[in-house]
Amino acid sequence: ASGTNPKVKWFKNGEEVIETVEETYEIVEEEETYTLLIKNAKPIDSGEYQAVITNDVGQIKTKKIKVQIQKAPELKKKPQSLVTVKEGEPAHFECEFDGNPTPKVTWLRDGKPLTPKDGFEIKTDTTTGKSVLTVHQTTSKHSGPITLRLENPVGAPIEETVQLQVETAPQLLQKPQPTCEAHLNQTASITFKCLSTPKPTINLYKNEVHIPINGDHYEIVPNPNDMTTYEIKIKNVRPDDEGNYRIHIENSLGHIDSNVQVTTVDNVSIKPSSKPNKTDLKQHETLVLEYIIDGKPKPDIVFMKDGKEIKPSAKTQITYDETTKVCRLITTDVGQENEGSYTVVVKNKLGKQETEPVKVNVTAPIVVKT
Secondary structure: OOOOOOEEEEEEOOEEOOOOOOOOEEEEEEOOEEEEEEOOOOHHHOEEEEEEEEOOOOEEEOOOEEEOOOEEEEEEEOOOOEEEEEOOOOEEEEEEEEEEOOOEEEEEEOOEEOOHHHOEEEEEEOOOOEEEEEEOOOOHHHOEEEEEEEEOOOOOOEEEEEEEEEEEEEEEEEOOOOEEEEEOOOOEEEEEEEEEEOOOEEEEEEOOEEEOOOOOOEEEEEEOOEEEEEEEEEOOOOHHHOEEEEEEEEEOOEEEEEEEEEEEEEEEEEEEOOOOOOOEEEOOOOEEEEEEEEEEOOOEEEEEEOOEEOOOOOOEEEEEOOOOOEEEEEEOOOOHHHOEEEEEEEEEOOEEEEOOOEEEEEEOOOOOOO
């Protein structure tokens, strides 16, 4: 440039750039080269820069240079990690963010953005760098994890997961079956699904008498994979476990009850009596076949001879004592027609059993002719 040595001034968005004590800007002059250094550049330093060169001959201006300082998303203030409210109360999560270009702010659940139709209101102010998530009237469906995501073209997205806990009175999502068949000497199971925050206290009543659930005979087992599923176990079921059970579920906000009728069942069994069966008989004697037969529900008992059912008659009766479980086939005045192979078939809805065949022989008296 001709004339006296020029003076160079730098402008940002029309305002002169001044070298500061903090040394944000530094102006460097080397021979005929003039440089503006922006140290530790931040998004706030973005704008249009221009140099104005003046000497005694005149003034010229450089072309304006647009400078954009990019910055990856930054979460300046994290949202509260856990917000607990009672059902019906409002809930709020708030965050402060930064980044250039301005980050896109998304609140998500299960990877899907939250929407007003689900009861979530989102207000994001890019000027102040604040985003607020509000649920005006919470319900149990709002409970669970919520993920905040910040993203712009610079750097990796930032994610922060928070928890909304809506306290509710216990609600049965799935009632227990109204009836439970408990197999004797085995473990019976009563399952149900219950939503309750805070965690409920569960008490058990049998015929309106409180039963201690201490794990010895009765036990409550939560499901580790599903916090709403519970299982009540009755171990080593006994006949006296029959009855009407009331499950009482309670937390600080309320309670709920559900009833289950427990009946005991048992597979059929046939055991020989303590009295051995006499199977070699003389004509006109009485045949008695005796067995110990059990099962619940009460089993159907059928005596068979040579594969055919024996029906009660004037000579034949079948008895069963429900207390001693002794079952008898009694046939009086036997004759040759009563000889054969005898079996007992016992069944209920749980199964069926049949005895090994018993061979009955009838001998006619020897007649001596004189």
